[in-house]
Amino acid sequence: MTDTRLSLLRRTVVEVTDAAPQQTSQSPTPPAPTTLGELRATGVTARPVKAELRANLLARLAAGEPTLPGIVGFEDTVVPEVERALIAGHDLVLLGERGQGKTRLIRTLVGLLDEWTPVLAGSELNEHPLAPISVWGHRQVAEHGDATPVGWQHRSERFGEKLATPDTSVGDLIGDVDPIKVAEGRTLGDPETVHYGLVPRTNRGIFSINELPDLAERIQVALLNVLEERDIQIRGYRVRLPLDLLLVASANPEDYTNRGRIITPLKDRFGAEVRTHYPVELADEIRLLHQEAQTSWLSNDALDTPLVPEHLVEIVARFTRLVRESSHVDQRSGVSARFAIAGLETVAASAVRRAAVAGEARPVARVVDLPSIVPASRGKVEFADSGSDSDDDRDLEVLEHLLRQATAQTFRARCGGLDLTGLQEHFTGGDTVESGDLVPATRLLGQLGTVPNLAQLLGRLGVPEGEESAEQAAAAVEFALEGLWLTRRLAKDTDGSRTVYGA
Numbered sequence: 001m002t003d004t005r006l007s008l009l010r011r012t013v014v015e016v017t018d019a020a021p022q023q024t025s026q027s028p029t030p031p032a033p034t035t036l037g038e039l040r041a042t043g044v045t046a047r048p049v050k051a052e053l054r055a056n057l058l059a060r061l062a063a064g065e066p067t068l069p070g071i072v073g074f075e076d077t078v079v080p081e082v083e084r085a086l087i088a089g090h091d092l093v094l095l096g097e098r099g100q101g102k103t104r105l106i107r108t109l110v111g112l113l114d115e116w117t118p119v120l121a122g123s124e125l126n127e128h129p130l131a132p133i134s135v136w137g138h139r140q141v142a143e144h145g146d147a148t149p150v151g152w153q154h155r156s157e158r159f160g161e162k163l164a165t166p167d168t169s170v171g172d173l174i175g176d177v178d179p180i181k182v183a184e185g186r187t188l189g190d191p192e193t194v195h196y197g198l199v200p201r202t203n204r205g206i207f208s209i210n211e212l213p214d215l216a217e218r219i220q221v222a223l224l225n226v227l228e229e230r231d232i233q234i235r236g237y238r239v240r241l242p243l244d245l246l247l248v249a250s251a252n253p254e255d256y257t258n259r260g261r262i263i264t265p266l267k268d269r270f271g272a273e274v275r276t277h278y279p280v281e282l283a284d285e286i287r288l289l290h291q292e293a294q295t296s297w298l299s300n301d302a303l304d305t306p307l308v309p310e311h312l313v314e315i316v317a318r319f320t321r322l323v324r325e326s327s328h329v330d331q332r333s334g335v336s337a338r339f340a341i342a343g344l345e346t347v348a349a350s351a352v353r354r355a356a357v358a359g360e361a362r363p364v365a366r367v368v369d370l371p372s373i374v375p376a377s378r379g380k381v382e383f384a385d386s387g388s389d390s391d392d393d394r395d396l397e398v399l400e401h402l403l404r405q406a407t408a409q410t411f412r413a414r415c416g417g418l419d420l421t422g423l424q425e426h427f428t429g430g431d432t433v434e435s436g437d438l439v440p441a442t443r444l445l446g447q448l449g450t451v452p453n454l455a456q457l458l459g460r461l462g463v464p465e466g467e468e469s470a471e472q473a474a475a476a477v478e479f480a481l482e483g484l485w486l487t488r489r490l491a492k493d494t495d496g497s498r499t500v501y502g503a
Contacts, residue, residue, distance in 0.1 A: 030116045030152030036129045037146025039118055046131040049113070049204050049244050050089040056112045057086050068108045071101065072291060073284035074276070078105070081274045086112070090271020091227055091247040093212065093262070099336020100276040102250040106161075106208045109248065113155035117204065121149035124196055125203045125241065126158070133203075133241050135192060158205030160198050164215035170222045173197045175234045194234050199226055204244050212249040213260030220263050223247075227269035253332070278324060278334070285317040285340065292341050306348040306355075306363040309475050311414055311461050315370060316343050318406035323381060328398045333382035342380065343373040350437055358440035364471035367407065367482045368437050368499060374399045404486060411483030414460050420480055422452025424489055427503040433481065435499045441474030451477055 033039040047055075060067045061083070068079055082105070085092045094102040120127045120137050127137040129150050141148050162173065170176070178195035186193045199207055209215065209223075225231055227247060231240045249270070251262065267273075279285040290313070320340040323329060350369035354360065374396060383395045426448060427433075433447045445451070457476050458468055481501045484490040493500045 030154070031118075033118070034150055035146060036141065036144070036148040036150055039129055039150050040146070044118065044130070046128040049206070049246055050086075052114055052117075053086050053109070053112045053246065054089065056114065057083060060112075067112070068105065069111070070108060070291065071105055072288045073279035073281070074101070074105070077280075078274060078276055081272070082109075085272035085274065086246075088271060091269070092272040092274055093249040093251060093267075093270045094274050094276055095251050095253060096276030097278070097332075097334030097336075098252060099334065099338050100278055101337065102276055103208075103210060105276070106206075106248050106250065107159065109206055109246070110155055110159045113158055113205070115155055116152045117155070117158070119151050119153045119204075121151040125200055126153060126205065128204065133243075158202070160202030160205060160207040161210065162198055162208070163210045164212050166214060166216055168215055168219055170219055171195075171197060173199050173219065174222050174226075174232050175200060177234075194239060199223075199245070200232055200241060200243060202245055203241075206246045206248060209247070209249045212251050213262055215260075217261075217263050220266050224265055224269060227266070278337070282314075282317060282321065285321060286313055288337060289313055289317055289340055289344055292337065306351045306365060307472070308344060308348055308351070308365045309461060309472065309479075311410055311479055312347060312365050312367070312370070312475075313344065314413075315403075315406050315410045316340055316347065316373070318409050319343070319373070319403050322402040322406055323399070326398065326402060328383055328395070330382040330384050335381060339377055339380045343377050346372050346376045354438050354440065357438050358443075360440050360471060362469070362471060364441070364469070364475050366435075366441075366475045366478045368435050368439070368478060370403060370407065371400070372437070374403060407482060408486040411479070411486060415457070415480065415483055418456060418460055419453055420457075420484060420489075423448075423477070423480055424484060427490060427501070430503065432500050432502040435478055435481075435501070436497045438497065441471040444474045444478065445470060448477065 033042060033044075057067055067083060068074075071079060082092070086109075094105065096102055118129050120129050120132060120140060122140075123132075123134070123137055125134055125137070127133055129141070129148060132138050132141055162168065175194050175197040177193055181193040181195070212220075222233075225233060226243060226245075230243050232243065233239070247270075249262075279288055317340060320335060320337075320343070323339070324335040329335065347365045347369045348363070350372045351363035351365040354369075355363035378392075378396065378399065381395070381399070383391070383398070385391070431447075433444070435444055451457075451473075454473065454477070455465075457480055458473065459465070461476050461479070463472060463476070481490065482492075485492040485501060491502050493502070
């Protein structure tokens with residue numbers, strides 16, 4: 001391999017690293033005031049949560065900082081709509097197919113809250129010391145005055161979330177009578193016998209309801225007052241709690257129109273409806289994979305961490321887009337971003353398996369690892385008119401065809417115009433090259449000897465000069481062989497995990 005450049009790729013090979021939903025940074029210690037008097041002396045005022053979100057959002061916009069960091073592909077569409085809704089002080093519902101990042105977007109809103117906020121120490125409702133809302137809170141301030149204990153709550157604790165299910169009750173969301181408190185001696189007419197649900201316990205924060213249409217219609221009614229009058233009603237109690245929160249819901253259009261629905265009065269109370277979408281551009285799809293594709297065992301810098309070359313990331317991204325656009329796929333269901341993420345992780349896992357068996361120094365994914373995506377991802381796609389065993393076989397054939405198509409598109413985009421005749425001439429004398437998911441890089445390269453124009457091929461695939469390895473060279477060569485086969489310049493015979501390229 002006199003024409004090779006071999007070492008580790010850093011910039012253009014994806015190292016499948018930790019890209020979990022971004023967490024807001026937390027100061028090591030909360031602010032100093034620990035009593036109501038000390039807090040009042042600082043000049044702090046009780047600011048509604050929507051005013052807090054608005055002020056912090058406008059500050060980020062003025063500073064040119066990203067308002068919703070980690071959200072990919074929504075910069076010119078969804079994000080501006082969300083920003084306008086927050087500035088207007090609107091509760092909002094996000095409407096879109098599965099796997100479009102609705103839940104991630106909602107959780108990112110937490111970063112727009114103040115990092116620390118004062119609360120009455122021991123309050124179930126996170127009451128502001130300067131504006132208590134419960135009987136207990138008013139009593140605390142009346143009894144202790146300026147000595148009333150004050151605690152501090154980090155913004156990460158000011159988020160509540162509930163996945164809507166048909167068995168969700170009003171007690172889960174709003175609250176119910178607590179029989180234990182009654183047994184302790186309180187009367188049934190005492191409002192302090194109430195056990196508060198998730199919504200009031202998220203007072204002064206953000207509450208999210210995922211898949212809202214799956215919530216029974218009679219339970220949706222319980223949210224009407226929360227959205228409009230900003231209070232709650234629990235059984236026959238005269239309990240009026242002026243709740244302060246931002247309510248955000250998500251819904252899938254299929255559920256929204258068929259299986260379930262958001263009742264009209266509740267839809268009317270949401271200030272904004274925002275439609276989400278899958279990444280519009282291929283570059284956004286690739287960015288999303290770079291950011292999201294990870295598991296804990298793939299998120300470190302150890303030498304045994306698998307490397308996925310950039311051209312394979314592009315193939316997985318193109319494959320995902322082709323599946324979404326296929327007429328064989330149920331368009332109402334969509335194809336989640338988790339489809340692409342799981343696919344890339346499967347490719348990386350296949351490389352790790354080969355390295356373990358063959359003793360490679362570092363796992364590097366190759367084209368031979370791509371077919372593992374098909375059986376692993378079959379359950380993530382809803383096919384139109386699918387059901388019988390024969391349909392299952394056809395569905396797998398569709399996915400295999402789309403994967404080949406994605407590989408061919410990537411080959412043309414990256415290697416178009418590259419002279420590969422030298423590699424092709426290796427097979428004119430009847431020689432073959434055997435590959436497979438357990439064939440190590442050294443064995444693959446050893447069958448070829450000197451590879452003409454390998455340096456140019458590595459350059460086309462983005463490997464900087466002086467930063468290559470034998471495993472990356474094997475990945476590049478195998479990609480070229482697959483491309484030559486897909487463009488009908490080589491033959492290929494596949495038997496199980498064994499692949500043979502020839503003239």
